[in-house]
Amino acid sequence: MSRRIALAGFLAIVVAAVAAAWIWFPWVFSANYTIRVATGPLGGDAHKFVAAFKRELSEQRPRVRLLLEETANLQESGEALENGKVDLAVVRSDHPAAANGGTILIIRPVSVLIMVDAQSSVKSVSELSGKKLALLEGTPANDPLLRTVIDAYGLRASDLVSTPLADVGAALQAKRVAAVLAMGSTGPGPVADAVKAIVRATRKPPTFLDIDEAKAITARSPVYEETEIPAGGFLATPAVPDDSVSTVSVSVRLVARNSMLDYVAGEMTRLLMVTRAKLAATVPGVGGMSAPDTDKKQGVLPVHPGTAAYLDGTQESLFDQAMTQLFNFSIIGGILGSLGVWLSSQWRRHRPDETQRKLQRLPAMLVEAKTVPADRLDDLEEELDALSAWFLERFAREQIDPDRIGGLSTTISEVRQAIRRRRTRP
Incomplete structure (x- = not known):
């Protein structure tokens, strides 16, 4: 077993x-x-x-x-x-x-950039409240980061005017808009293209406005990051911007x-x-x-x-x-195996199986050998022979522990002696 x-x-x-x-x-x-x-x-x-x-x-x-x-x-x-x-x-x-x-x-990070004409009197984003703002075409007006920034400064979404890239410079020069809003990364991209369009129209590079509320925005919304755009991040000659710019960005991951x-x-x-x-x-x-x-x-x-x-x-x-997984499984397997052996032994101990029933029959047969009528002794002896053969077969199959077979042999011998004494008694 x-x-x-x-x-x-x-x-x-x-x-x-x-x-x-x-x-x-x-x-x-x-x-x-x-x-x-x-x-x-x-x-x-x-x-x-x-x-x-x-x-x-x-x-x-x-x-x-x-x-x-x-x-x-x-x-x-x-x-x-x-x-x-x-x-x-x-x-x-x-x-x-x-x-x-x-x-x-x-x-890559995607930042919100706000540009004004180099000759503009606007020096901070808060001064843009109530003014028309060009939103670079392709930038969704309902972008979560963009909405967070304009809400932080009290700007109105209705003041955003979707403007094609080719027209942003002219719109800024003609003062149809006070600033240009765009979203992008440093290097080649939509913001760099907008800078070039503004330079062609105004003959001067735009001025970037710092988003001073960047720290407060990122504190309220930790999914955004405070970012600093380095000088020359969008155009090398002349350097645009000419100095570092503080802004807020969302990362693409x-x-x-x-x-x-x-x-x-x-x-x-x-x-x-x-x-x-x-x-x-x-x-x-x-x-x-x-x-x-x-x-x-x-x-x-x-x-x-x-x-x-x-x-x-x-x-x-x-x-x-x-190897780590194998080690873990070996430990778990050992624990489960030990638990299985213990449960099996407990189950065999408390379950009245066939072996247990036959073991319980032997004491009863010893009593019967002393009390039953003489004409039933042959039947009792045949039952005892059958039990002896059954126990011997289970012992050969290792279904009975060797420690128990000695006690069984002693009990069977006592029953045989009791039957023998009854037969020899006058």
Whole structure:
């Protein structure tokens, strides 16, 4: 019986180890390991970035396949991640998916920029209250970060005038608008194009206004960050802006589901950081790509544990993880096996099984051998022979402990002697 229990325990551990490998290391059983990524709209910066990384990944990790899922916007990408339709998604930091998942990489910051004509008397954003403002075409008027900024200064959404890129310079020069609002990153992009359009129209670079409420905004909404745009961030010659500018930004992030394995998340982070230079050559917007701050992994925007382990230099190898899981399962299996043996012994001890019933029959037969009529002694002896054969067979199968067989033999001998004495009695 003990051998069967040990074998059953060993098989249970093997099955559990295979099941764990299937859950934690599925690529072991598959020719390819597929990761679904929500990228945003086709042709967008996020889609270009992920597509470029997909090409690099196919060269270095042929078994890992990125399956790109196009979405209408980053809002839909975040929803797809939260609904479990994808494993990775490019989302903004102000979407709930960024707080509910784990950040793998910060692709770029997107800042709110406010520009006025170089000759304008406006020196602060608060002076723009009640004035018409050009909103660079392509920037949604209901953007959460933009609305947060204009609400902080008491500006009215009705004063925002959607203006094509080609017309922003002329609108500013003709004073049809007091300022231009745009959202973007440093380097090539919509803000740099707007700066060039203003320079062509006014012959002078625009003046950028500091968002003095940036600290208060980020304190109320920790998903945003206070950012400083360096001098020359949008145009090198002449330097535009000519001095650093304080503003507030939202970060575009590559976020993974929390269920993604730590090893996979860490390896994705490693490959992204290694191939950053190549990606920047083909996708200019990738120049602002950076690793997340692991000191903030317990904040509102957590870093994926696998990414944090890689960045902190504590990432375990695949072999180490497998050995750790095997060690855990061996401990759990040993505990479960011991518990199973104890339960089995308790069950056998308290269950009135066939062996127990036959054992209880022997004392009764000893009493009957002394009291039954003489004509029933033959039947009693035949029953005793059958019981002796039954106990001997169970002993040979190791279903009766050797310690008990000695007591059985003594009891059976006493019953036989009692029958013999009855027969020889006058």
